[in-house]
Amino acid sequence: MDQYKIPRDKHSISRANIDDNALKVLYRLHNAGFRALLVGGAVRDLLLGLKPKDFDITTNATPEEIKALFRNCRLIGRRFRLAHILFGREVIEVATFRGPHDQQSAQDKQKVKQSQGGMLLRDNVYGSLEEDAERRDFTVNALYYDIADFALYDFCNGMQDLKDRKLTLIGDPDVRYREDPVRMLRAIRFTAKLDLEISPECAEPIRRLANLLQDIPAARHFDEVIKLLLSGQGLQTYRLLKEYKLLQVLFPILFKDGEDDTAHAMIEKALIDTDKRIGQGKRVTPAYIYAVLLWYPVEQRAHAISCEGGMEYHDAFLLAMNEVLSIQVKSIAIPKRFTATIRDIWMLQLRLPRFGGKRAQRVYQHIKFRAAFDFLSLRAHIENDKELHVLVAWWQEYQQENPLPVHQHGRIRINKASEKKPESTSYAHKKRKYKSKKRSASTETPDA
Structure with a gap:
């Protein structure tokens, strides 16, 4: 093992940069006679000078031995048995060295189980440190920091790949992607996040195996998409997902009627703004990004329902929202707390143009007004529509004249100046023109 060992004076990782709670777990395991090593993204990021x-x-x-050492431990997972050590809201994840599942005896199906396509459904085979490294996904994630002597262990040439800024999969890419198709999403995320170049052998199977993501639970997809689009490199990640045909699996409704350049332009602008907010340390919500991603499918479907059935646009819009969200949650299980916000943002797009009397005050007091206004501004920017720009300017002035936060100070007093109307208010919802002949048959104004 010495040939894989990098002594303390040959690497840059210091305990001063390691989380205090992680150090507590490492030392308790070590003092109890077990090997304890920091692994994966934390080691990789520390070597790159990033904050893990x-x-x-x-x-x-074993997980049971870990639990016996820590009162604040809970064991989770059936597919992979893990120990979570809880320190308030912080969780330190501890895993037992994994072994090669292909050598496991067929009778021990409680420890390992694979689908017919090769996906691992259960995998609790334990092994040595060297075997654990072979089970990692990418070489840059197979680096270990040993608390016993502060040395690094590199079994898969990860240090050289970090130096070369290259992302390489460990083992046969076809086999590894089939074992866990989410590795394709992780490949895209690490490529964008770390500014790495994905190796040709790692990249080649992705387009060919992209449909394997359909076998992944929709709830797991939600967590992965959050990491992909809300990590500060959302724009680059989005473009890579689209390039490697993964976006089409995650959001099939975006490609149902072919690619929509305006829709993708709006998504990219939203991701540019989101990346900027994350870089400034500001809060972002997944609901806003999902509202942007699914806006044009909703709008297009609403027009189709209205034209085909002669329904009022407002009612058609409600049906379209339900249809689009029902389709989307089949591939990505968006929690209800987010779908409720998505609906609010969308419905406020119908209410923002109608502000006569006290309507402006009621809309302004809505808890999701700011997100809806930002959404309206984004639409105006992308569609370059004069009437939308007039509407945005009116609401901008209204906010300047009524600056007090509603949720802190209650009802806002409306000034006379804020009651003036924009030059053009003849519409309640600016309709986008679509190619379908049926959709041009009705332009009735909704009764919001």
Whole structure:
């Protein structure tokens, strides 16, 4: 093993940059006679001079032995048995060294199980440190920091790949992607996040195997999409997902009637703004991005329902929202707390143009007004529509004249100046023109 060892004076990782709670877990395991090593993204990011988001630990202690050492431990997972050590809201994840599942005896199906397509459904085979490295996904994630002597262990040439800024999969890419198709999403995320170049052998199977993502639970997709689009490199990640045909699997409704250049332009602008907010340390919500991603499918479907059935646009819009969200949650399980916000943002697009009497005050007091206004501004920017620009300017002036936050100070007093109307208010919802002949048959104004 010495040939894989990098002594403390040959690498840049210092305990001063490791989370205090992670150090507590490492030392308790070590003092109890177990091997304890920091592994994965934390080691990789520390070597790159970045601040790790999570500190994962691996050990030769079994999950039951880990739980016996920590009162604040809970065991989770059936597919992969893991120990979570809880420090308030912080979680330190501890995994036991994994072994090669292909050598496991067929009778021990409680430890390992694969689908007919090769996906691992259960995998609790334990092994040595070297075997654990072979089970990691990418070489840059197979680096270990040993708390015993502060040395690094590099079994898969990860240090050289970091130096070369290259992302390489460990093992046969076809086999590894089939074992866990989410590795294709992780490949895209690391490529964008770390500014790496994905190796040709790692990239080649992705387009060919993209449809395997359909076998992944929709709830897991939600967590992965959050990491992909809300990590500060959303724009680059989005473009890579589209290039490698993964976006089409995650959001099939975006490509149902062919690619829509305006829709993709709006998504890219929203991701540019979101990346900027994250870079400034500001809060972002997944609901806003999902509202942007699905806006044009909703609008297009609403026009189709209205034209085909002669329904009022407002009612058609409600049906379209339900249809689009019902389709989307089949591939990505968006929680109800987010779908409620998405609906609010969309419905306020119908209410923002109608502000006569006290309507402006009621809309302004809506808890999602700011997100809806930003959404309206984004639409105006992308569609370059004069009437939308007039509407945005009116609401901008209204906010300047009524600056007090509603949720802190109650009802806002409306000034006379804020009651003036924009030059053009003859519409309640600016309709986008579509190619379908049926959709041009009705332009009735909704009664919002």
